[in-house]
Amino acid sequence: MGEPDQMPSAYLQAQVPGPWPAARNLLTTVFNGQISAMNPYIKNWAKKVSRWRKGWRNGLWQADLVQIDEGMNPAHIIYQVRTEGMGHPVDVINDESFRQAAQTLKAEGFGLCLKWSRSTSAKEFMDIVCDHIGAMRIEDPVSGLTELVLLRADYDPAALVEIGPDAILEVIEWQQPMLDNSVNEVTVVYRDVVTNKDAAVTYQNAANVQAQGRVINQRKTYPGLWNAALASRVAAREVAAVSSLACRVKVRMRHDAGPFKRGQLRALTWPRRGVVRMPVRILEVDEGTQTDSSYTLTVSQDVSGMAAASYIQPESSDWVEPDNAPKPVTVQRVQEASYRDLAATLGPTAVGALNVNVGFLTSIGVRPTSAAFGYTLQTRIGSADYAEVGTADFAPSGLLITAMTATTTAISLSAGISLDGVEVGTEALIDDELVRVVAIDPVAATLTVARGCVDTVPVAHSIGARVWFTDEYVGFDGREYFAGEFIQAKLLTRTSQGQLNPALATVIPMTILRRQALPYPPGRLRINGDPYPVEAWGTDGTVVATWAHRDRILQADQLIDSEQASIGPEPGTTYTVRWYLAGQQVLRQDDIAGTTASYQPPVGSGGKTLRVEVEAVRAGFPSWQRLQHTFLYRAQLVTEAGDRLVTEAGASLILE
Numbered sequence: 001m002g003e004p005d006q007m008p009s010a011y012l013q014a015q016v017p018g019p020w021p022a023a024r025n026l027l028t029t030v031f032n033g034q035i036s037a038m039n040p041y042i043k044n045w046a047k048k049v050s051r052w053r054k055g056w057r058n059g060l061w062q063a064d065l066v067q068i069d070e071g072m073n074p075a076h077i078i079y080q081v082r083t084e085g086m087g088h089p090v091d092v093i094n095d096e097s098f099r100q101a102a103q104t105l106k107a108e109g110f111g112l113c114l115k116w117s118r119s120t121s122a123k124e125f126m127d128i129v130c131d132h133i134g135a136m137r138i139e140d141p142v143s144g145l146t147e148l149v150l151l152r153a154d155y156d157p158a159a160l161v162e163i164g165p166d167a168i169l170e171v172i173e174w175q176q177p178m179l180d181n182s183v184n185e186v187t188v189v190y191r192d193v194v195t196n197k198d199a200a201v202t203y204q205n206a207a208n209v210q211a212q213g214r215v216i217n218q219r220k221t222y223p224g225l226w227n228a229a230l231a232s233r234v235a236a237r238e239v240a241a242v243s244s245l246a247c248r249v250k251v252r253m254r255h256d257a258g259p260f261k262r263g264q265l266r267a268l269t270w271p272r273r274g275v276v277r278m279p280v281r282i283l284e285v286d287e288g289t290q291t292d293s294s295y296t297l298t299v300s301q302d303v304s305g306m307a308a309a310s311y312i313q314p315e316s317s318d319w320v321e322p323d324n325a326p327k328p329v330t331v332q333r334v335q336e337a338s339y340r341d342l343a344a345t346l347g348p349t350a351v352g353a354l355n356v357n358v359g360f361l362t363s364i365g366v367r368p369t370s371a372a373f374g375y376t377l378q379t380r381i382g383s384a385d386y387a388e389v390g391t392a393d394f395a396p397s398g399l400l401i402t403a404m405t406a407t408t409t410a411i412s413l414s415a416g417i418s419l420d421g422v423e424v425g426t427e428a429l430i431d432d433e434l435v436r437v438v439a440i441d442p443v444a445a446t447l448t449v450a451r452g453c454v455d456t457v458p459v460a461h462s463i464g465a466r467v468w469f470t471d472e473y474v475g476f477d478g479r480e481y482f483a484g485e486f487i488q489a490k491l492l493t494r495t496s497q498g499q500l501n502p503a504l505a506t507v508i509p510m511t512i513l514r515r516q517a518l519p520y521p522p523g524r525l526r527i528n529g530d531p532y533p534v535e536a537w538g539t540d541g542t543v544v545a546t547w548a549h550r551d552r553i554l555q556a557d558q559l560i561d562s563e564q565a566s567i568g569p570e571p572g573t574t575y576t577v578r579w580y581l582a583g584q585q586v587l588r589q590d591d592i593a594g595t596t597a598s599y600q601p602p603v604g605s606g607g608k609t610l611r612v613e614v615e616a617v618r619a620g621f622p623s624w625q626r627l628q629h630t631f632l633y634r635a636q637l638v639t640e641a642g643d644r645l646v647t648e649a650g651a652s653l654i655l656e
Contacts, residue, residue, distance in 0.1 A: 114132070157279050191224075211498055266279075282298070328493065343557040359515055395469055395474070543610065552570060
């Protein structure tokens with residue numbers, strides 16, 4: 001085997017006199033026997049060579065663990081390459097880490113038959129070994145020692161140290177792979193030790209194949225795998241890893257939350273994404289600079305390498321496995337994107353360049369089961385095939401306990417879902433009215449809102465109306481649709497077991513009305529100076545309505561509520577005011593440039609309902625909604641001099 005003290009072969013010296021090299025540091029063989037018969041040519045020889053205990057210059061490490069069937073323990077391979085192969089002392093190794101890894105690999109029966117060629121660097125070869133076994137080779141930033149971390153489900157998720165909003169300064173990137181075109185079949189090519197030929201095994205994620213309606217294969221070569229059983233386990237591991245659609249997150253952390261090192265497991269909590277204690281593996285660590293001591297971590301949702309069931313026989317149990325299969329979304333809706341949605345998503349410049357006749361589709365849904373962590377949005381026009389256009393998280397939501405008038409700001413919810421993920425200052429949707437969250441108590445399920453934001457107006461809402469919390473929780477179809485186009489959408493639930501079969505999803509229809517191009521309705525409605533009065537007294541029988549300007553361009557992505565003062569107006573905006581007496585339109589006033597309109601009902605109108613509607617118009621397009629209010633009209637009696645007529649008790653005399 002080429003030991004340092006090896007001497008020349010005595011047999012060769014006896015056969016051919018003369019000096020012979022000792023062949024130290026070289027593997028050599030000598031054959032003594034018949035080499036051919038009935039053939040003058042010697043055929044090529046193939047040698048099957050195994051090495052476990054020989055060739056250790058610094059002494060054999062953990063002799064009882066080194067051999068695993070026909071292969072060598074991968075931990076021993078990396079140990080020897082890291083020390084003897086790179087000329088480093090054994091002191092560079094975290095012996096405890098390698099010993100635990102070696103014990104696990106021995107228990108798994110995970111030996112490798114792998115040759116190290118001189119053309120492959122030591123680092124590259126160790127990485128190849130890690131790829132075979134599902135492991136990470138790391139350098140501890142504190143001790144400087146090399147550790148071997150196996151990616152296994154050998155931990156208690158409840159015991160993982162949490163990284164959450166208290167420690168996270170910024171979420172830099174959140175990547176969630178889409179189902180479309182994701183790999184759902186893996187073929188592993190290995191080298192059969194008996195035949196000395198390449199062989200292959202293939203594994204599929206059946207749920208993923210069913211969801212996509214096709215097979216997308218990936219071929220991986222692992223020359224160190226030497227039998228079909230071992231290759232099958234690795235194929236199962238690989239298809240689970242690539243088809244699980246694990247998210248990848250980059251975060252900036254407070255310095256006192258560390259230290260961190262590659263390979264560590266942590267529990268990630270980020271309420272805005274509906275994520276609570278999700279096991280993640282740290283892939284990269286940036287320790288910052290002298291002026292910025294924060295950590296930047298790149299983490300990936302842990303898929304735990306090989307399943308534990310691959311190595312042990314499960315015992316019988318009364319435990320019933322929870323149903324984690326994806327279920328259809330039952331509470332869902334789609335709506336056309338507002339100008340604010342597009343300003344926040346595309347940017348003001350891109351929105352300003354849009355054709356006025358186009359619109360975009362957005363979606364929102366409530367989590368159907370606790371196993372669901374998000375959904376894929378599919379859309380189509382007509383009878384075309386559905387296309388995946390994006391993914392989104394399920395939205396926090398709840399139901400109104402009490403009815404709301406146009407001025408109600410304090411509300412309570414029942415059936416609240418994920419309310420701890422709602423932040424102050426974000427957008428919510430009640431029926432078709434957008435509001436801004438001013439304050440929230442997720443435990444008591446109470447909140448205060450500012451009414452009539454963006455292109456909507458304050459209106460009444462019934463008990464049981466659903467409140468959707470939309471910021472950060474909306475699916476977006478980035479394709480442009482023209483006004484009048486009829487779109488169909490599906491929300492496909494995603495769980496750890498895959499994505500919902502599209503045939504089980506409910507179709508949601510929508511027609512594009514070019515919402516983004518429409519002027520914003522006015523705000524701050526006043527009737528005779530009062531906000532949304534129950535009844536109004538007409539001085540000289542006249543009712544005066546006033547309002548405030550709004551400007552979608554200036555407001556951009558801001559959540560301006562209806563009660564704020566005038567902004568704008570957008571150039572070219574006028575107003576149309578409609579008056580309805582007892583449900584019948586009695587007056588229409590067009591092309592109003594200001595913020596005031598009035599109406600004097602005819603004699604005998606006292607005690608009847610009066611409704612006023614104010615609509616913004618620009619370039620022939622009316623606003624998405626009309627500012628409006630219905631109240632009881634009261635005609636107060638006055639003298640010719642304008643003095644009010646009252647009773648002896650001082651009450652006003654009104655005309656019914």
